[in-house]
Amino acid sequence: MHIVLIGHGMVGQKFLESLAEGPAAAQVQVTVLCEEPRPAYDRVHLSEFFSGKTAEDLSLVPPGFFEQHPGFRLRLAAKATAIERRDNTVTLADGEVVHYDKLVLATGSYPFVPGVPGRERPHCHVYRTIEDLEAMQASGRVSKSGVVIGGGLLGLECAKALRDMGLQTHVVEFAPRLMAVQVDDGGGRVLREKIEALGVQVHTNRNTVEITDGVSARHRLVFTDGTWLETDMLVFSAGIRPRDELGRQSALATGPRGGIVVDDQCLTSDRHIYAIGEVASWREQTFGLVAPGYEMARVVARHIAGDAAAAFPGADMSTKLKLMGVDVASIGDAHAKTPKARSYQFVDERKQIYKKIVVSEDGQFLLGAVLVGNADEYGTLLQMALNGIKLPADPEFLILPSSDGKAAVAIGPDALPDSAQLCSCNNVTKGQICAAVGEGCTTIGDIKACTKAGATCGGCVPLVTQVMKFEMAKRGMAVNNHLCEHFPHSRQELYHLIRVGGLKTFSDLLAKHGKGLGCDICKPAAASIFASCWNDFVLKPELAALQDSNDYYLGNIQKDGSYSVVPRMPGGEVTPDGLIAVGQVAKKYGLYTKITGGARVDMFGARVEQLPLIWEELIAAGFESGHAYGKSLRTVKSCVGSTWCRYGVDDSVGLAVEIENRYKGLRAPHKIKFGVSGCTRECAEAQGKDVGIIATDKGWNLYVCGNGGMKPRHAELIASDLSKADLIKYVDRFLMFYVRTADRLQRTSTWRDNMEGGLDYLKSVVIDDKLGLGPELEAQMQAVVDTYQCEWKTAVTTPEVRQRFRSFVNSDKADEKIIFVEERGQIRPARAEEREEQPA
Numbered sequence: 001m002h003i004v005l006i007g008h009g010m011v012g013q014k015f016l017e018s019l020a021e022g023p024a025a026a027q028v029q030v031t032v033l034c035e036e037p038r039p040a041y042d043r044v045h046l047s048e049f050f051s052g053k054t055a056e057d058l059s060l061v062p063p064g065f066f067e068q069h070p071g072f073r074l075r076l077a078a079k080a081t082a083i084e085r086r087d088n089t090v091t092l093a094d095g096e097v098v099h100y101d102k103l104v105l106a107t108g109s110y111p112f113v114p115g116v117p118g119r120e121r122p123h124c125h126v127y128r129t130i131e132d133l134e135a136m137q138a139s140g141r142v143s144k145s146g147v148v149i150g151g152g153l154l155g156l157e158c159a160k161a162l163r164d165m166g167l168q169t170h171v172v173e174f175a176p177r178l179m180a181v182q183v184d185d186g187g188g189r190v191l192r193e194k195i196e197a198l199g200v201q202v203h204t205n206r207n208t209v210e211i212t213d214g215v216s217a218r219h220r221l222v223f224t225d226g227t228w229l230e231t232d233m234l235v236f237s238a239g240i241r242p243r244d245e246l247g248r249q250s251a252l253a254t255g256p257r258g259g260i261v262v263d264d265q266c267l268t269s270d271r272h273i274y275a276i277g278e279v280a281s282w283r284e285q286t287f288g289l290v291a292p293g294y295e296m297a298r299v300v301a302r303h304i305a306g307d308a309a310a311a312f313p314g315a316d317m318s319t320k321l322k323l324m325g326v327d328v329a330s331i332g333d334a335h336a337k338t339p340k341a342r343s344y345q346f347v348d349e350r351k352q353i354y355k356k357i358v359v360s361e362d363g364q365f366l367l368g369a370v371l372v373g374n375a376d377e378y379g380t381l382l383q384m385a386l387n388g389i390k391l392p393a394d395p396e397f398l399i400l401p402s403s404d405g406k407a408a409v410a411i412g413p414d415a416l417p418d419s420a421q422l423c424s425c426n427n428v429t430k431g432q433i434c435a436a437v438g439e440g441c442t443t444i445g446d447i448k449a450c451t452k453a454g455a456t457c458g459g460c461v462p463l464v465t466q467v468m469k470f471e472m473a474k475r476g477m478a479v480n481n482h483l484c485e486h487f488p489h490s491r492q493e494l495y496h497l498i499r500v501g502g503l504k505t506f507s508d509l510l511a512k513h514g515k516g517l518g519c520d521i522c523k524p525a526a527a528s529i530f531a532s533c534w535n536d537f538v539l540k541p542e543l544a545a546l547q548d549s550n551d552y553y554l555g556n557i558q559k560d561g562s563y564s565v566v567p568r569m570p571g572g573e574v575t576p577d578g579l580i581a582v583g584q585v586a587k588k589y590g591l592y593t594k595i596t597g598g599a600r601v602d603m604f605g606a607r608v609e610q611l612p613l614i615w616e617e618l619i620a621a622g623f624e625s626g627h628a629y630g631k632s633l634r635t636v637k638s639c640v641g642s643t644w645c646r647y648g649v650d651d652s653v654g655l656a657v658e659i660e661n662r663y664k665g666l667r668a669p670h671k672i673k674f675g676v677s678g679c680t681r682e683c684a685e686a687q688g689k690d691v692g693i694i695a696t697d698k699g700w701n702l703y704v705c706g707n708g709g710m711k712p713r714h715a716e717l718i719a720s721d722l723s724k725a726d727l728i729k730y731v732d733r734f735l736m737f738y739v740r741t742a743d744r745l746q747r748t749s750t751w752r753d754n755m756e757g758g759l760d761y762l763k764s765v766v767i768d769d770k771l772g773l774g775p776e777l778e779a780q781m782q783a784v785v786d787t788y789q790c791e792w793k794t795a796v797t798t799p800e801v802r803q804r805f806r807s808f809v810n811s812d813k814a815d816e817k818i819i820f821v822e823e824r825g826q827i828r829p830a831r832a833e834e835r836e837e838q839p840a
Contacts (some may be wrong), residue, residue, distance in 0.1 A: 118211025143232030256280030379463030569657030572599030598635030641678030
């Protein structure tokens with residue numbers, strides 16, 4: 001049997017692999033007609049091309065694949081132009097005619113470009129192929145700004161690519177919200193806030209009617225309401241359309257929304273022709289995700305091999321993505337279209353998290369969900385929806401935070417049936433994962449190689465990892481604590497590799513000890529370790545891209561996209577002139593001011609372009625960065641001590657100032673807070689801090705590993721009646737031991753709770769120097785102290801760093817989306833209903 005496959009994309013390659021693994025592999029000859037100049041590559045991770053991946057890195061064809069299957073012949077740059085069904089032939093662009101017994105159409109889709117006048121101007125692109133990306137790169141090198149038309153999945157992926165090229169990036173969307181298909185209004189609102197907080201301007205309800213010459217940039221987009229936006233380059237990502245022209249030319253039946261009509265076996269109206277992937281219309285549906293296309297490919301391979309029962313069952317369109325670092329997930333009936341469906345919603349505006357579940361009328365079963373900002377529950381919710389697992393009596397607790405700040409887990413891996421599908425892209429079940437563990441697969445890389453679970457879109461990796469580790473523990477196997485799939489090391493091991501190896505860049509770390517390009521887990525973790533070890537400026541070019549959003553802008557991003565400004569006030573001490581300077585800055589820039597629990601003044605409401613101006617004035621007044629944005633020392637709270645208080649037995653303010661000036665800027669796995677009290681009345685609440693110090697008649701008592709927040713923990717006494725010299729020595733050792741050994745994002749309290757040997761072990765290391773590390777830890781801390789720099793002073797005096805703090809590349813105007821209202825004589829962010837009331 002001679003099969004002709006037209007199209008060699010992701011779905012076409014999956015068809016070849018499925019055919020090669022089946023019983024018909026030896027009985028067929030396959031000619032693959034690939035229109036592009038290169039074999040199949042990974043379009044799901046196409047944006048990683050801008051992060052350094054090559055076309056070869058993205059290739060989906062295993063080395064030697066076609067050599068191992070001599071019956072499969074790949075022809076590149078071979079465009080099919082016509083199908084003659086009466087003769088069972090395909091005509092190519094060069095006139096050659098190829099005969100087939102069976103024809104498989106996997107022609108995919110093409111980007112939809114609205115018929116806007118000016119759409120063919122230079123530096124206007126689509127986002128589909130590697131050639132498109134190369135053209136975008138060329139434009140990016142001569143551009144300062146870029147606009148993506150389209151706010152769906154591909155549009156936001158494209159926006160990330162533009163931002164990674166260093167362009168001021170805008171997204172223009174016709175609908176009233178981003179990702180209108182996947183998320184509802186509430187999820188869209190939070191998604192927009194998070195995307196804008198990352199420096200991408202979002203314009204919804206905008207219909208472009210013309211593209212003309214710009215004044216301050218290359219193009220001007222004119223909208224129906226008369227407003228306009230200027231940009232140097234433009235990318236259309238407004239959706240896709242099936243490439244069904246061959247089907248139409250040969251009079252195959254097509255769907256009402258395009259696509260070639262197929263039945264459950266993926267057969268078209270011609271019994272010799274199949275269609276799979278984005279070009280296929282099944283029950284008047286076309287599928288833009290890769291998982292349904294993969295399933296269609298498997299069905300056709302089985303059907304050609306003689307399996308008459310092979311049938312396409314439909315597709316679960318649930319998705320989980322990380323768009324520009326923002327978790328977004330949609331499951332099942334996300335919009336609650338099922339009659340009498342009920343929904344539960346949770347919104348955390350401070351952390352910008354939105355979660356919704358849709359349940360059946362009787363509350364027994366999960367129908368759908370939307371998760372934005374945090375998608376930890378995705379695996380659990382998806383399995384409940386797919387496997388009909390009954391909901392708990394109070395379904396709302398599936399999405400409500402529990403008392404320890406972590407999402408409640410309703411089911412564990414043991415509750416899932418072996419038939420539960422974990423990876424929809426490659427049709428991998430829990431039973432197959434467990435079997436792979438039994439055969440010796442003990443890393444997520446092993447699991448991917450053995451079962452292909454998680455090897456395509458990656459959305460199932462957290463659940464697959466959970467099942468793998470559960471099965472390993474069940475079998476009595478050691479479970480690793482790898483930081484992520486890119487590094488087979490814990491954070492503690494990574495620290496030692498960086499320190500001992502003298503590594504100072506992420507590329508060197510990957511080359512020596514990792515693989516791939518890194519992710520949103522290992523990049524910030526590595527950035528923190530680099531800072532702890534070498535104390536370089538965090539916004540140096542090779543370090544800036546690793547930082548999370550707060551460190552990237554040296555400020556805490558607030559719910560409305562504005563920033564907080566927090567100058568350091570060591571020990572809570574500030575001069576009258578300092579207070580006047582802070583007041584003048586707050587008044588000049590219209591900021592909200594508040595005395596915090598950490599005994600300093602926070603100013604809220606600064607726009608990104610105002611930050612360097614504000615900090616210039618504060619630095620001139622003698623202030624430094626307060627590191628409120630960093631995983632570092634935040635504050636040292638103190639009472640007035642013996643200087644003023646009649647109960648004080650020592651100078652708590654003086655010690656607090658000295659300590660804060662010593663440890664300011666120290667980067668750690670998580671934030672650190674100190675407290676210094678002048679007597680046992682404890683006005684500074686030292687015993688609720690990571691490091692607490694209380695004056696006694698004989699010196700100072702040192703407490704460690706306290707914590708407030710959602711799960712308070714009382715600090716523990718580690719040493720008593722210390723001299724100041726010994727106190728500093730032990731704090732040095734304690735902090736550096738914590739920096740060396742804690743897990744990623746682990747507070748000192750959790751670190752202590754997980755420490756084998758508990759407080760006695762910690763005392764033996766810090767006080768008794770059991771490990772012989774004391775002098776080394778002290779020396780490393782002194783190196784951090786000696787290399788301290790105010791990050792904001794460096795930022796405002798470094799032109800290339802200062803350039804990032806602009807709302808718009810071609811304008812100095814303020815971001816009109818940041819709106820405040822007055823309350824109690826100060827500003828606060830406008831609520832949604834108040835924004836609508838603002839004059840146009």
